[in-house]
Amino acid sequence: MRAGFLAGVLLLAGGYTWLAFAELAWLSSAGRLGPAFFPRIIGVALMVLCAWSLGAELAGGARERPSVHWRAAAALALLSGLFVAALEPLGGLLAMAAYLAAALAYFNRRRHWQNALLAVLLPLAIYLLFRVWLGASVPRGPLGF
Amino acid sequence: MTLSKWAAALGLAAAALAAAPASAQPYPSKRLDWTIAFGPGGGNDIMSRTLISILEKYKLYPENIVAENRPGGSGAKGWGYVFAQKGNPYHITSTSGSFITTPLQANTPWQPGSFTPVALLAADDMLLVVNKNSQAKTLQEFIAAAKAKPPSIGGIGAVNIDFIVPKLVSEKAGFTFSYVSFNKQGELITALLSGALDAAMSNPGEVLGLLQSGDMRALAFSGKSTPAALGKVPTFGELGYEIGISLPRGLVLPPDVPKEAQEWWIGTMKKVVATPEWKAYIDKQLLTEHVLYGEEFRAFLQKTQGVFGDILKKSGAIK
Amino acid sequence: MDLFANLLLGFSVAVSPLNLVYLFAGVMIGMVVGIIPGFGPSAALAILLPVTFGMNPASAVIMLAAIYYGSQYGGTITSILLNTPGESSSVASTFDGYPLAQQGRAGPALVMQAVASFVGGTLGVVLITLLAPPFALLARSFGPPEFFLLVVMGLSTLVVMIGGHWRLGLISALIGFALGTVGVDLETGNSRFTFGSAELIGGIDFIPVAIGLFGLGELYYALYSGLHVSGSGGIVQYQKERRFWPTRRDYAESNGALARGSLLGFVVGVLPGAGATVASLMSYSIEKSVSRTPQKFGKGAMAGLVGPESANNAASSGAMVPLLTLGIPGSASTAVLLAAFVLWGLTPGPLLMAQKPEFAWGLIASMYLGNMALLALNIFAIPLFVQMIKLPYRLLAPAVILVCTIGTYSVNGSIVETWLMFGAGLAGFFMKLHGFSPAALVLALVLGPLAEQSLRQSLTISRGSLAIFVDRPVSLAILCLTLALVAAGIWAHLSRRAPPQD
Numbered sequence: 001m002r003a004g005f006l007a008g009v010l011l012l013a014g015g016y017t018w019l020a021f022a023e024l025a026w027l028s029s030a031g032r033l034g035p036a037f038f039p040r041i042i043g044v045a046l047m048v049l050c051a052w053s054l055g056a057e058l059a060g061g062a063r064e065r066p067s068v069h070w071r072a073a074a075a076l077a078l079l080s081g082l083f084v085a086a087l088e089p090l091g092g093l094l095a096m097a098a099y100l101a102a103a104l105a106y107f108n109r110r111r112h113w114q115n116a117l118l119a120v121l122l123p124l125a126i127y128l129l130f131r132v133w134l135g136a137s138v139p140r141g142p143l144g145f
Numbered sequence: 146m147t148l149s150k151w152a153a154a155l156g157l158a159a160a161a162l163a164a165a166p167a168s169a170q171p172y173p174s175k176r177l178d179w180t181i182a183f184g185p186g187g188g189n190d191i192m193s194r195t196l197i198s199i200l201e202k203y204k205l206y207p208e209n210i211v212a213e214n215r216p217g218g219s220g221a222k223g224w225g226y227v228f229a230q231k232g233n234p235y236h237i238t239s240t241s242g243s244f245i246t247t248p249l250q251a252n253t254p255w256q257p258g259s260f261t262p263v264a265l266l267a268a269d270d271m272l273l274v275v276n277k278n279s280q281a282k283t284l285q286e287f288i289a290a291a292k293a294k295p296p297s298i299g300g301i302g303a304v305n306i307d308f309i310v311p312k313l314v315s316e317k318a319g320f321t322f323s324y325v326s327f328n329k330q331g332e333l334i335t336a337l338l339s340g341a342l343d344a345a346m347s348n349p350g351e352v353l354g355l356l357q358s359g360d361m362r363a364l365a366f367s368g369k370s371t372p373a374a375l376g377k378v379p380t381f382g383e384l385g386y387e388i389g390i391s392l393p394r395g396l397v398l399p400p401d402v403p404k405e406a407q408e409w410w411i412g413t414m415k416k417v418v419a420t421p422e423w424k425a426y427i428d429k430q431l432l433t434e435h436v437l438y439g440e441e442f443r444a445f446l447q448k449t450q451g452v453f454g455d456i457l458k459k460s461g462a463i464k
Numbered sequence: 465m466d467l468f469a470n471l472l473l474g475f476s477v478a479v480s481p482l483n484l485v486y487l488f489a490g491v492m493i494g495m496v497v498g499i500i501p502g503f504g505p506s507a508a509l510a511i512l513l514p515v516t517f518g519m520n521p522a523s524a525v526i527m528l529a530a531i532y533y534g535s536q537y538g539g540t541i542t543s544i545l546l547n548t549p550g551e552s553s554s555v556a557s558t559f560d561g562y563p564l565a566q567q568g569r570a571g572p573a574l575v576m577q578a579v580a581s582f583v584g585g586t587l588g589v590v591l592i593t594l595l596a597p598p599f600a601l602l603a604r605s606f607g608p609p610e611f612f613l614l615v616v617m618g619l620s621t622l623v624v625m626i627g628g629h630w631r632l633g634l635i636s637a638l639i640g641f642a643l644g645t646v647g648v649d650l651e652t653g654n655s656r657f658t659f660g661s662a663e664l665i666g667g668i669d670f671i672p673v674a675i676g677l678f679g680l681g682e683l684y685y686a687l688y689s690g691l692h693v694s695g696s697g698g699i700v701q702y703q704k705e706r707r708f709w710p711t712r713r714d715y716a717e718s719n720g721a722l723a724r725g726s727l728l729g730f731v732v733g734v735l736p737g738a739g740a741t742v743a744s745l746m747s748y749s750i751e752k753s754v755s756r757t758p759q760k761f762g763k764g765a766m767a768g769l770v771g772p773e774s775a776n777n778a779a780s781s782g783a784m785v786p787l788l789t790l791g792i793p794g795s796a797s798t799a800v801l802l803a804a805f806v807l808w809g810l811t812p813g814p815l816l817m818a819q820k821p822e823f824a825w826g827l828i829a830s831m832y833l834g835n836m837a838l839l840a841l842n843i844f845a846i847p848l849f850v851q852m853i854k855l856p857y858r859l860l861a862p863a864v865i866l867v868c869t870i871g872t873y874s875v876n877g878s879i880v881e882t883w884l885m886f887g888a889g890l891a892g893f894f895m896k897l898h899g900f901s902p903a904a905l906v907l908a909l910v911l912g913p914l915a916e917q918s919l920r921q922s923l924t925i926s927r928g929s930l931a932i933f934v935d936r937p938v939s940l941a942i943l944c945l946t947l948a949l950v951a952a953g954i955w956a957h958l959s960r961r962a963p964p965q966d
Contacts, residue, residue, distance in 0.1 A: 006635075019657060024649075032651075049631055053632065080680070080869070080889070081886055335604055339606055341609065350806060355790070
């Protein structure tokens, strides 16, 4: 698991470092530190450290077992991702209600009345707080709310 | 609950969005959607809301006007939204400096010239200021000193008029300088006060108090004429260094709107700029009154962006 | 005697019934705005600005300033209860505040944060009252070289932040530095890692990253470790709950942290560009390094909560010094206040306090009252907030994600930043799971860009010469101070390691 995360960071760091070398200048036109100066140092250091840690991790060979509850965490992560994706197409209010209904149906099972009430009232309260009272921006859907 | 009015306005905006595009009725006969491409409280927002309150007070626009802040991406989001309303004369937006600079820095589908121009109303012009301890009392003395030893001049951002103005002057006068770019006004001003910088470019409104107290001295102003509150500061033009460009505070409609809508807005803006409320806004914000209508405004936008593009490409800021 | 006359004038303005109403409205709005993750004081001030147009400037500034410092009180509440910072300046309060809540000490933690906020805020106002002119001199002697050295001092505290696993901690910090380089390069104007997107021109904002890393990451982690089905199913297991008020030991442990945090916060707050976030992160590191029990930090040390809390409130008071005495904004919120001054027809600058004493001193006097009102409001509201963490996770987790997401979106109306928050949430989960240091990441993200910018500004001014850091008296002083601190740290480290002689 940790090895996988480190490998992911290593990959991103590789992309970052490549861009820093390929697209940006080490020194500015006046001969001072350029836009790539720090990114190249950061990128190389990050890659070295990640590779080192990854090596240590693989050599150690300790395999952790994922927690038995990983499904709950994954479900919440998936639902929150879908929520963000639905914000602009559905509009803030509908997306909130749909997300909350789905999340409560998964986590707060068999309490249908409680869930339905929460899925209507909480989004409405948050919508009123942000949009009406604070006048802040909440994504607006095709129906205008 | 002082915000409830706001909320009502936002509700109306929702209805406006749902409304169908223009038909054969005479212009204007529908609700106007006014995009502010920045958040509340900034210069662009304040100008838009001033204009709307004038339009409402003098009943110049017969229907409702709904203002909506659509901030994001240094204006790219709001202006992109208006750009996408091609041919719809019931959308309008106000411009500011990023209208020129954002398309130079990012891949926006629009350019300043792609919109239907209504009017340039005012310009953000820049003041060259020095610390009170500086040897230079006038621009001529500053330039003479600069030729002997290249000065450091501070400003906000590298892709900004703060860099363009001293660059134009230095090319004409024949000196070089180090441009020191800052993120925020506070850091720039303290850098000048601390004596780290030789000079700085600033909006007059941001340093007026420090000029009055004598902590700073203004050497020259980049606009056509100096705002009264600054006293006897000469313009660069008067001293022989014509600048000719500035950041545009104006109004534009989406591309390809009917000619009559553009004419209607030009006529209306001529009335707006004559109101005492508008004059008060210009005075308070220390803007320069700089009015151009229609195609002249488009030409101004294109010229300004051309100068920006040339200088910034030469300096390597943009590709 | 002048001082008394001024203060008297100030109080005569501040205690007029109408201004008291505005003051209380301000502190209430500030609390609410502070509690909401993402949506911060600068956005609230900007939105309320038009409302103040018809008001008397003194009343208007009393209300707006109350929103500003009130939000510093509110921001910590969710940091402690949910590990979700309400404001960027309350990130440091999550480090020990949340562990305290998990141990069933949410009540004492919230009371202590209110006390710390009050002490920091009030001490800040006292310093403004007595010593605004000398502090204004300090503010105006700060150019890029001084600023760079200050940030380096802040960055040196990364060593403390990195924690047990140095390689993973360093990787975390480097990720923070890397994220900090996204956006338009300040000096050359070149776009770095923006992929042509206009949304990324301005760089990666700290708020969505902090909310994701700490708030969302913690929720995912809590579910992963099965908290939603174990015991009461909430953050606090009921049987662990203890008394509401702080103990005498809590106060004793916090005295030093209160004093250090307030002073540090005020000084950093006075300097334009640094602000409450930097002050609170620096304070946390300092508390950890001076503590006799640094191993307790991150596991519920009261000093680790009290230090940053007093620092961020003192910093918001300190930010009033350059605003009132020089007309210079030190932060996003004070920039909105400055714009408001102009709209009300005032000319901010060194002459403001002399020309409009009732305005400036009315504001200062109102800050004494506002801090008292906030302390009372907090103590009164804390028992209500504590109920929040008794909700079981199966209800709390979906609801918190709802508020965080909408709160993040509302800051700039940006879906890109909302995705960023979500991504940071996933990253935060894995970082917590695998022993990385999210704290080091945010510290690097905040300080990295400041360090790079001020270093390159300094070198541009000096045309490449490093002498600029020793030629200027203030920067030389900071340099000596930093070296002394480092030397003291090494010496302390060595003497601790040395085997006992007798």
